[in-house]
Amino acid sequence: MGKILFWVLLIIGGLFLSRILAHYAARKRQDNEQAKRTAKGAPSIAEEMVVCQHCNIHLPRSEAVYDREQTWCSKAHAKLGVRN
Numbered sequence: 081m082g083k084i085l086f087w088v089l090l091i092i093g094g095l096f097l098s099r100i101l102a103h104y105a106a107r108k109r110q111d112n113e114q115a116k117r118t119a120k121g122a123p124s125i126a127e128e129m130v131v132c133q134h135c136n137i138h139l140p141r142s143e144a145v146y147d148r149e150q151t152w153c154s155k156a157h158a159k160l161g162v163r164n
């Protein structure tokens with residue numbers, strides 16, 4: 081009788097422990113996904129788009145080249161100037 085009680089308690093204990101571990105794993109995964117989402121979403125919301133005056137391509141302001149108070153996609157296009 082004592083042996084059966086031992087095994088029942090061991091199985092219940094094992095199930096309880098696995099439940100707790102699964103809960104913590106799920107929580108950790110959720111936190112990681114949320115951190116990834118905020119890191120990915122932040123720049124696209126704030127980033128303003130500008131147009132290259134030579135080829136009319138749209139690019140983020142942080143990647144644009146500034147010359148003669150105008151925006152360009154590259155130094156080569158800034159050198160070429162406005163295309164007619």
Ligand SMILES: [Zn+2]
Nearest residue numbers: 132135153157
């Ligand atoms: Zn260009």
